[in-house]
Amino acid sequence: DAKTTQPTSMDCAEGRAANLPCNHSTISGNEYVYWYRQIHSQGPQYIIHGLKNNETNEMASLIITEDRKSSTLILPHATLRDTAVYYCIVRVRNDYKLSFGAGTTVTVRA
Amino acid sequence: GAGVSQTPSNKVTEKGKYVELRCDPISGHTALYWYRQSLGQGPEFLIYFQGTGAADDSGLPNDRFFAVRPEGSVSTLKIQRTERGDSAVYLCASSPSGRGASYEQYFGPGTRLTVT
Numbered sequence: 001d002a003k004t005t006q007p008t009s010m011d012c013a014e015g016r017a018a019n020l021p022c023n024h025s026t027i028s029g030n031e032y033v034y035w036y037r038q039i040h041s042q043g044p045q046y047i048i049h050g051l052k053n054n055e056t057n058e059m060a061s062l063i064i065t066e067d068r069k070s071s072t073l074i075l076p077h078a079t080l081r082d083t084a085v086y087y088c089i090v091r092v093r094n095d096y097k098l099s100f101g102a103g104t105t106v107t108v109r110a
Numbered sequence: 111g112a113g114v115s116q117t118p119s120n121k122v123t124e125k126g127k128y129v130e131l132r133c134d135p136i137s138g139h140t141a142l143y144w145y146r147q148s149l150g151q152g153p154e155f156l157i158y159f160q161g162t163g164a165a166d167d168s169g170l171p172n173d174r175f176f177a178v179r180p181e182g183s184v185s186t187l188k189i190q191r192t193e194r195g196d197s198a199v200y201l202c203a204s205s206p207s208g209r210g211a212s213y214e215q216y217f218g219p220g221t222r223l224t225v226t
Contacts, residue, residue: 043114043201043217044153087152096141096166098215100152 003027003090009105012082018075020104022088025069032093033064035073037084038103044087047073051093078108112136114218116202122224123192131187131221135204142185143215144177145201153201159185192225199223 005023012018024033034049048055048062050071055062061074075082087103115134123129135142140161145153155169162182170176174192179185189196199222203215 041219043203043219044215045217046214049214085152096143096158097155098143098145098153099155100145102150103152 003099004088004101006086006088006101006104008102009107012075012078012106012108014080014108014110015077018078018082018106018108020073020075020086020088020106021070022073023070024088024090027068027090028092030092031090033062033068033071034089034091034098035060035062036087036089036098036100037082038087039081039084044098044100047086078106080108080110082106083108114202114204114216116200116218116221118221119219120222120224122226125192125194125225127192127225129189129192129223131189131200131223133185133187133202133204133218135183135185135202136216137183139204139206139216140182141205141207142179143203143205144185144187145203147199147201147220149198156187156200189223192223194225197223197225 032049032051035047036044038044047059048057050062064071085103085105087100117132142159144156147153157167157177158165159179174190177187199220201220203217205213205215
């Protein structure tokens with residue numbers, strides 16, 4: 001059973017913010033939200049993770065709702081190089097497996 | 111520094127043949143993972159090594175699949191009597207530790223296996 005639900009695809013204009021939603025309504029208290037992305041013909045790449053507080057790094061920001069049932073990954077200024085499949089993953093912090101769903105195919109257009 | 115490398119990048123083999131796929135993890139990473147990715151799907155977990163031992167091989171689809179990591183560094187995924195359904199991209203990842211720490215998995219570019 002999928003633990004997360006993401007839209008199949010979305011488009012974004014270059015230079016604009018891309019907001020990628022993820023639903024994880026059955027998330028447990030000890031589960032984190034992780035985001036990875038996979039550019040065509042490459043392996044997945046870690047982006048960011050969080051538990052309940054909002055997080056920001058050099059790649060993106062992660063906004064988690066107060067009830068933790070959903071989150072949004074924000075790419076503040078999308079570039080053509082951000083075109084990729086983005087995976088939202090729920091995972092216990094010390095669990096070694098990553099359980100990928102189908103992800104969201106994000107296409108950044110000039 | 112060098113990332114995770116996988117060889118070959120592409121492998122075409124005939125049904126019934128034996129293949130080996132190699133993974134060189136990031137130096138010093140004790141944890142190593144294999145995943146398989148079919149077209150249009152996300153990667154699926156196959157096996158996890160902590161050091162030399164396979165800590166979890168529950169994702170291996172059947173006994174035709176086997177993986178080793180004899181010296182705790184390089185790993186080889188071995189597939190016997192290949193079938194057309196084995197065609198996929200095989201991804202390897204490594205991380206500094208398997209459990210108990212906030213860490214990310216670093217993935218290699220994958221090996222595309224095509225069974226004809």
